[in-house]
Amino acid sequence: MKRVCIIGASGKLGRYMVQHALERGYQVAAVCRQQSVSKLADLADKISLFPGATNDRDVIRQAVSGCDGVLTVLVPWGVQQYSSGTAQAVLDFAESDARLIFSCGWHISRDGKDIYSWRFKALLTLFGKLARLFRLVELDDQIEACRRIFDSDTRWTVVRGSDLEEGESQGLPVWSRHVGDPILKSNLTRRIDFALFMVDAMERDELIHEAPAIVGCKSPSVIENS
Ligand SMILES: NC(=O)c1ccc[n+]([C@@H]2O[C@H](COP(=O)([O-])OP(=O)(O)OC[C@H]3O[C@@H](n4cnc5c(N)ncnc54)[C@H](OP(=O)(O)O)[C@@H]3O)[C@@H](O)[C@H]2O)c1
Numbered sequence: 001m002k003r004v005c006i007i008g009a010s011g012k013l014g015r016y017m018v019q020h021a022l023e024r025g026y027q028v029a030a031v032c033r034q035q036s037v038s039k040l041a042d043l044a045d046k047i048s049l050f051p052g053a054t055n056d057r058d059v060i061r062q063a064v065s066g067c068d069g070v071l072t073v074l075v076p077w078g079v080q081q082y083s084s085g086t087a088q089a090v091l092d093f094a095e096s097d098a099r100l101i102f103s104c105g106w107h108i109s110r111d112g113k114d115i116y117s118w119r120f121k122a123l124l125t126l127f128g129k130l131a132r133l134f135r136l137v138e139l140d141d142q143i144e145a146c147r148r149i150f151d152s153d154t155r156w157t158v159v160r161g162s163d164l165e166e167g168e169s170q171g172l173p174v175w176s177r178h179v180g181d182p183i184l185k186s187n188l189t190r191r192i193d194f195a196l197f198m199v200d201a202m203e204r205d206e207l208i209h210e211a212p213a214i215v216g217c218k219s220p221s222v223i224e225n226s
Contacts, residue, residue, distance in 0.1 A: 003027040004202065005064045005094075007054050007086065008073030009047075010036035013103060016195030017071050022046055024199065031063045055085030061093040069099040069202040076142040079135050087145035091152050099202045100149075100156045103194070106179045106187075107139070108146045108160055110211040115180025120187075150211070157201045158211040161194045162187045173197050174222050175212035183226065186219035193217070 004021050008014045009030035018040070021028050028047040030040060037051050052059030054072075064070050070090055076083045087102065094100055106114070107124050116124075124139075131137035149156050162184065169192045176184050197214055201207045215222060 001027055002068045004069040005029040005067040006071045007031045010039040011073055012191055013195055014073050016192045017198055020196050020199040029063050055082050057089045060089035064094045070094045071198050072102045074102050074104050074142055074145055076138045079138050081141050083142040083145035087149055100154050101198050101201045102158045104160055106160050106213050110150055114178050155208050157207040159198055160211055160213040162189045162215050164191045169193055170216055170218045173214040174217050175214045179213045183221055184215045185221035186215055189214055189216045
């Protein structure tokens, strides 16, 4: 049986990933902050829980041991290198042949060839300034985390999520290598399907060393362009 570690398991995306992983019959090791353990209480008898900050290297080292895959929710919280610390610990301690899948948003660009709308860029600039002002979120650190992942020779995939919405699953999202591809124009994915893509990516070797930008498979832009 495959064993997968889900880092950031108590959040919205993380819980969906736990659900998909259990449905596939995987053993699940879950990392979440101590104060969020109760959010996984209903799943406590089905998963192995490793409470702690996701950039705590000791916690990550123990949680990823023996795992065939590691699914990491990269969040740029605070101003203490939370994202890059999390990514670095996963890169350092995951099994050498493990599939490593990381989540982020469209704003991360692997090769600088993404084309963003003026609206996307304006919102990102505004959000970045507010985040810096209130010292709540460190977007640049998520960029640094992804730079380290892109540079690594591990078996990584960085899944870049569009805007998200709640709702029932529509199926596996569609992906493209670059934002700006007309197929992505709708810029909306169900969060449950983002999680499905993350879990499914573990089994898809064609996604190794790719940074797929995803969109819901029933989005108008997918229907128009396929
Ligand atoms: N939201 C969007 O519209 C959007 C769009 C595109 C991509 N994404 C990407 O999707 C992923 C999930 O994002 P999400 O918005 O859906 O959030 P989410 O799944 O609810 O995840 C939030 C995560 O952040 C943790 N967290 C919250 N406050 C924290 C703090 N102060 N310090 C440390 N960790 C904290 C949460 O852990 P606790 O359970 O412990 O609070 C949880 O693991 C991210 O990689 C994000 O970049 C999101």
